[in-house]
Amino acid sequence: MYANLRFVQNLSFIERRQTQKLGWKKNPTTADIKGIVHPPPRKSIPWKNTPLLVGTVSSENGLACLANPPPGIDVVEIRLDRLLQRGVNPQKVxxxxAKKRIPALLTLRTREEGGDFNWKSRQRVLFFLAFLPFADAVDLELSNLPRLRRVLHAVRRARKDLILSSHSLRRxxxxxxxxxxxxxFRRTRAQVYKIVGLARKISDLHDLAQxxxxxxxMRLAVLxxxxxSVASRLAFPCLGSRLVYVHLDEPAAPGQPGHDASFAFRDLRNLL
Structure with a gap:
């Protein structure tokens, strides 16, 4: 469990000098994690209780939801790419x-996947490895698996749950x-396979639902x-989609509703 913590402590002198020169807000690295933070006990995710409600955290204030989750939230997703882009110190994350009272999902998106942070190739892997002991599940992008083999092997060794995702945001x-x-998807074992696809018309929603x-x-989550996007979050769980994503502080994707959002039947026409 603590192997990754020792790995962080033994980061290269060059990385540390780069951090001192640029500052963690501009170019954060795992060397910014100065102290030893002990990982919390693992919390199991009730995958069979579908659909699971996943609450996304993208800001420093939202981190409080790990210790105080809103009612009804099953998993808190930590969008580390968005947190780092906003200048949140990785040690604070x-x-x-370490104080979480709810299962945590770790996600580090690239910009091609709808993320915010401009990752350097090695930087993303190092952050995955540094934060893996603190997470109960990890979201990896299917198209990036060849570059994340080291992370996938670490996920398997640590017996963390895996969400394997594919994002098609432009077509x-x-x-x-x-x-x-x-x-x-079938080539890689995962707890859930997540598909996010662009939908401009009702016919696009129909294709996504098939x-x-x-x-x-296959334990699919489709959005x-x-x-x-909101229409899919209302309709697809009724068809068997395993996950519903809402935000706990600010939208992590265009159209993502808040955890306390409510809809009336009269609103349906405006969603289509």
Whole structure:
């Protein structure tokens, strides 16, 4: 459990000098984690209680939700890319995770996946390894697995849960692309396979929903991005989608609703 902590302490002298020169707000590295923060006990995620409500944290104030989660939230997602982009000291994130009373999902998105932080190639791997002992599950992007093999092996060794994701934020996922995507998913064992696809029209939502019918055995979580994102969060869980994402402080994606959002039947037309 503490192997990764020793790894962080033994980071290269060059990395530490770079941190001193640029400051952690501009170019954070794992060398900014100065003290030893002990990881908390592992918390199991009730994957069978679907749909699970995942609350996303993107700000320093939102970290308080780890110790005081809002009612109904099953998992808190720590968007480390957004936290670092906003200048949050990585040690503060670890300290908040050490006090968590709810399962934590660790996510480090690239900009191509809808993230905020401009990762250097090695930097992202180092942050994954440094924060893995504090998380109960990790979200990895399917297209980045070749660059994250070291992280995937660490996830397996630590027996952390895995969400394997695929984001198509600039073009819609056709039925053929979805079938190919499911075939690629099957090569890597995960607790949940998450698909996020652009949806501009109702027909795009229809295409996105199809895997929930013909591949229901795969434990899928399907969401739309774009104008119909909220509609997908309301409809797809009724069709078997395993996860619903809401934010606990500020939207982590366009159209992401807050955890306390409510909708009336009269609002349905405005969502389509």
């Amino acid at each position: 670890q300290e908040a995770l 819609k996922l056709t039925p053929l692309r979805l079938k190919r995507l499911l075939s690629e 895997p929930l019918f013909y591949a229901s055995h 739309a991005s774009g104008r119909l």
